[in-house]
Amino acid sequence: MFLAAFSLASAQTINIKGTVIDDNGEPVIGASVMIKGTLKGDITDVSGHFSLSGVKTTDKLAVSCIGMIAMELDPQPEMTIHLKTDQEQLDEVLVVAFGQQTKSSFTGSAAVVKSDALEKKQLTNVISGLQGEVAGLQMTGNSGSPTATPSIAIRGFSSINAGTSPLIIVDGAPYDGGWNNLNPNDVESITVLKDAASNALYGARGANGVIMITTKKGKAENAVVTLDAKWGVNSRATQEYDLITDPGQYYEMHYRALYNYNVRDNGLSAFDAHVTANNTLGKPASQGGLGYIVYAVPENEYLIGTNGRLNPHATLGNRVYNDGKFYTLLPDNWVDEAFRKSLRQEYNLNLTGGNNKLNFYGSLGYLNNKGIAYNSDFERYTARFKTDYQAKEWLKVGASLSYTHSDQNDVNDGDNLFLMASEMAPIYPVYIRDENGKIMTDENGKMYDYGSGENGGAKRPASMLPARNPLQANELNQNRTNANITTLNGFADITPLEGLKITFNGTVTDNEWNNTSKVQPFYGNTASTYPGGYISKTAYQTFTLNFQQIVNYTRQFDRHNVSVMAGHENYKYNYNYVWGDKENMFSYFGSDELNGAVKVISNGSSTSRYNTEGWFSRAMYNFDEKYFLSASYRRDASSRFHPDHRWGNFYSVGGAWTMNKENWFDVSWIDMLKVKASWGQQGNDAIGDFRYTDTYSINNVDGKVALVQSSVGNPDITWETNSNFNTGLEFEIFKSRISGSVEYFRRKTTDMLCFVYVPMSGGYGGSYDNVGDMMNKGVELDLHFNVLRTKDFNWDINLNATHYRNKVLMLQEDNKKNILDGHPGYVNGSYFYGEGLSVHTFRLKKYAGVSASGESQWYQVDESTGETTVTTSNSNATYFNCGTSDPDLYGGFNTTLSFKGFDLSVNFNYSIGGKAIDYGYMEFMTNPSNGYTGFAFHKDLLDAWSETNTNSNIPRFQYAVKDEDTSSAGLSDRFLTDASTLTLQTINLGYTLPKNWVSKIGLSNLRIYVSGDNLYYWSKRKGFDPRGSFWGATSTSSYSPIRTFTGGLTIQF
Secondary structure, three states, X not given: OHHHHHHHHHOOEEEEEEEEEOOOOOEOOOOEEEEOOOOOEEEOOOOOEEEEEEEEOOOOEEEEOXXXXXXXXXXXXXXXXXXXXXXXXXXXXXXXXXXXXXXXXXXXXXXXXXHHHHOOOOOOOHHHXXXXXXXXXXXXXXXXXXXXXXXXXXXXXXXOOOOOOOEEEEOOEEOOOOHHHOOHHHEEEEEEEOOHHHHHHHHHHOOOOEEEEEEOOOOOOOOEEEEEEEEEEEEEOOOOOOEOOOHHHHHXXXXXXXXXXXXXXXXXXXXXHHHHHHHHHOOOHHHOOOOOOOEEOOOOOOOEOOOOOEOOOOEEOEEEEEOOEEEEEOOOOHHHHHEOOEEEEEEEEEEEEEOOOEEEEEEEEEEEEEOOEOOOEEEEEEEEEEEEEEEEOOEEEEXXXXXXXXXXXXXXXXXXXXXXXXXXXOOOOOEOEOOOOOEOEEXXXXXXXXXXXXXXXXXXXXXXXXXXXXXXXXXXXXXEEEEEEEEEEEEEEEEEEOOEEEEEEEEEEEEEEEEEEEEOOOOHHHHHHOOOOEEEEEEEEEEEEEEEEEEEEEEEEOOEEEEEEEEEEEEEXXXXXXXXXXXXXXXXXXXXXXXXXXXXXXXXXXXXXXXEEXXXXXXXXXXXXXXXEEEEEEEEEEOOOOHHHOEEEEEEEEXXXXXXXXXXXXXXXXXXXXXXXXEEEEEEOOOOOOOOOOEEEEEEXXXXXXXXXXXXXXXXOOOEEEEEEEEEEEEEEOOOOEEEEEEEEEEEEXXXXXXXXXXXXXXXXXXXXXXXXXXXXXXXXXXXXXXXXOOOEEXXXXXXXXXXXXXXXXXXXXXXXXXEOOEEEEEEOOEEEEOOOOOOEEEEEOEEEEOOOOOEEEEEEOOOOOOEEEEOOHHHOOEEEEXXXXXXXXXXXXXXXXXXXXXEEEXXXXXXXXXXXXXXXXXXXXXXXXOXXXXXXXXXXXXXXXXXXXXXXXXXXXXXXXXXXXXXXOOOHHHEEEOOEXXXXXXXXXXEOOXXXXXXXXXXXXXXXXXXXXXXXXXXXXXXXXXXXXXXXXXXXXXXXXXXXXXXXXXXX
C-alpha cells in the first residue's frame, strides 16, 4: 500500500508555461518542446512561448531547434529555457545536383543567394535577383519591358555557335516554364553551380553552369500567415545623350551644314550661301531640306540670320494653308509623348506550418506591372502548394503543385517606336493641329502626323520613316499574349535500412502560350499594305516530363564518413506550334479571331521532340571532417545527335583539406581555412536540332509537292566538351568577422561547334562540324565583412569580383581565310573569330583624326610593304584588331545595416574595362546628306572642325555630298568606347515594429519599407549604356530601362 501511494504521488501532473530564448536573450521561434518518448509537445510561437498540460513530474522535456544545441530538462510549472547556438549544426547546407551537401564538405564551386536578399529587390523574374550577387556570373539586359529577361553567362563563353546559357533547375528538375512565370516570393534560395565537381552530374546540359532554384516549403512550427503588399511607380531611367533639343538651335545647325557645303563645295559667297541655306531648310530631304518649318517669320525675312542664329522675330508655331485648310506646325517632344510613369503593384499571401510529421506551404501571388511605354504591361497570377508527410518511419512522401496565368501586352515595334522617339529631330510634330494650334481629332481620337503630307502638306525625310507614326500605331495595333503554366511534382523517400535512402522523383510541366497580333488599317503605310486590317494567331505548347530514381547510402565508421549515390534520369520535351494569319477583317476593333477576317495569308504547324537520358553516380568521403574527396560520373544520351553518337561520358573528381582542424595548426585569428581543387568534363548539346541530318522544306509548285534542301547535315556531329579545372581557398578570420574565398578556374572547350564554309559551287554554303577549341580562365574573389555586431546594431559589407580571359584556340582550316593582326580566322560583321583572340574581338577601322581640310581620316596599311599611312577614304581604310568587349573586372558589392527595428541595404554592381560601340553617338554625329536628314544632333558637333577651329578632332560638319563627308562618321574605333559602368541597383529601407506593439492588434510581425531599383548608372559618356549586350553593342531602338520606387509592408499573423 505504501509503495502504491508513493508511485501515485511521484506521477502527479503539472501544467507548464515557458519561453525559449537564444544567446542574445531573443525569443526562439519554432523550437520543439516535446515530452521525451511521446508524440506530445508544442512549438514555440513568435514570442518564444510554449505551453504543455498534464505533464508528469517524472517526465523529461526534450527541447530542440535547428541550429541550436538540444537540451533535456526536468519539467517546472514556469520555465525559461536558454538554447545555445550549435556552430557545427549551422554549417551551411548547399543544394547540389540530386541532393544536398554541407558547405564544409563541398569540393566544388558554388554560390548561394537566399530569399532575404531577393526580397529586398522588386523582381518580376527571379533570375534578375542574381545581378551583382555572385562571383563569376555576368548578366546583361537593360530593357525596361515588363516582360524582359536578362542574359546570363557563368565564367565566360564556351562556344561560338552552340548555346551558352546555364541550365535552370527548380526543385530538382529542369525548368521550362519561363522565368517570368516563377514567382520570386516563392523562392527560398538560388544556388549557382560553376565548376565540373558541382555540375558534371547534369551531363549534356551542365557545360555552361547550373542555376538551382529551391522553392519554399513548410516548417515544423505553428501556422504562420504572411502577407506582403507593395506599390511602385515606374519611370524612364534612360540618360539622354547631350542632344540639341531646342528647335531653333536645331535649325541653326542644319543651316550651318548647308552653309558650309555651299561655301566649301559649291564655292558660293558667304551671302549667297546664306540665302541658299535658308531657302533649302524647308525643302524635301532629297533637296537637302528638313521638310518642316515650325517657326513663323515675318515676310521678306529669313529664319536664320547672317550670324547663323535664329531670327529674333521668329515665333514657334507656323500657320500653313494646304488643301483648303489651315494647320499649325508645332513640334512635340517625341520621348515625352512615347513614355509615361506607370504603376507596379504586387501582392503575395502565403501560409506555412507543420509538425513533426506533416509540413505544408501554400501561396497566392498577384503582379500587375504597367510598362513605361503605352500598351505594354504584364499581369500574373500564381498559386503554389507544397507538402511533405512522414507516412512511416521508413517512408516520406511529398508533392507540389504550381500554376501561373499571365497576360501581357507588348509594343508592336514594326514602326520603330523607340528608335524614332530617341532619334527624331526636335522640330517634328507628333500631332496634327488646327489653325489655332489645337490638336485635331477623328473617330479614333487624336490625329497623328505621319509625315507624309497630311499635316499641312509637310513631309518628313525618308530617314525619319514617313507614312509612319509609331505612337499611334502602338496605340491601335495589338500584340497580346496569355500563358498558362502548370507544374506537378511528387517524390517518395524510402529508407529500408539506416543510412540507405531510395528516392523516386517525378516532375511534369505543361506550358501553353497564345498570341494575337493585329495591325491597324486606318493610317500610314499599313493603310495601304493592309487596307482591311491584319490579324495573326500563334500558339505553342510544351510538355516536359522528368523522372529520377536515386539511391543514396551514407555510413560513418569512427572518423570515416562515406556517401555513395547512384541514379537514373529521363527527360522528355515535346513542342507543338501552330500559326495562321489573315487580312480583310470584318471589324478591326470587334474581332480578335481569325474567323473575323476573310483572306488567308498563311498557316501551318510544326512539332519537335527532345529527349535525354542519363545514368549517374557520385561518391564522397571525408576523414574526421578534415580531408574530403569526391568523384562523379554520368553517362548521358541526347536526341540531338545521330543514334551512333548519342552517348557521352562525363565525370569529375575533387578534394578539399580543412587545414585549421589539424593539431599543428595554431593561428588564433584564423577560424577556418580550406583549400580545394576539382577537375572534370561536361557536355553541351545545345547545338540546335537536326544538325546531324539533311533537312528539307516542302514547297508548293503548281499544286504539287516539291522538296527543297534547307541544310546539309553531318552524321558525325557530337558533343561540345568542357574540361573544367577549379582550385580555391576558403577562409574565416577574426571570429568569422571576415570570410570569403578566392578561386582560379580554367575551362577548355573542345569539339566546339563551328559552321564550316565551303565553296558555293557545291550547291550549299557549308555545314556544322566539331572543329574548334576555346579557353576561358580567370580568378574570382568573394568577401564578406561583419564590420560591427552588437545586440542592437549590425553592419555587413559584401564584395565579389571576377577577372577572366576568353581565347579561341583552334578553328577549322576552311574557316581561316582571313588574317587579323597575325591571327587566322574569319569575319562576322564587326567581329573577328580568330585563333588566339577573344570570341568578342572587334574588327574595325582605326580613326586617325581629321585632315588639314577637316575630313575624317583612317589608318591604311600597304599589304606589300607594311607601311602605315592615313586616308580620307573610308572604303580604303584597313581593318585592325581593336580589342574586345570582355571586361577586365566585374562584380557587385553591397552593404546592410540594422539598428533595433530599422534595416537598410544598398546594392551596386560594376564592370571595369572592355569596349562597346556607341551606335547612338555615331548616329548623332553623322552629317546630313541627300535624303538623310531630320535626325537628332549631338552637341559635340558644335565643336566640329572649321576654318576657325582647326584643332578639333571632330570632322567638319556640313551637308554631305562627297564620300569623304557622307562617311565622316563611318564605323570605326572612334566610336568604340570604354564600357566601364557602375550601377546603383537597389536601396531598401525598412522598419519592423516592436512585437509588443503589433501583438496588441493581433499580429506577430509588421515591417514597413521603401525601396528604389535601377536608380542610376555611371558610364563613359552621358547617354551611353553598354549594359545590354555581352558583345559590346548598344542601341537606341530598344525598350528604355526603367527605374522603380516602391513602398510596401509585410504582415505576419
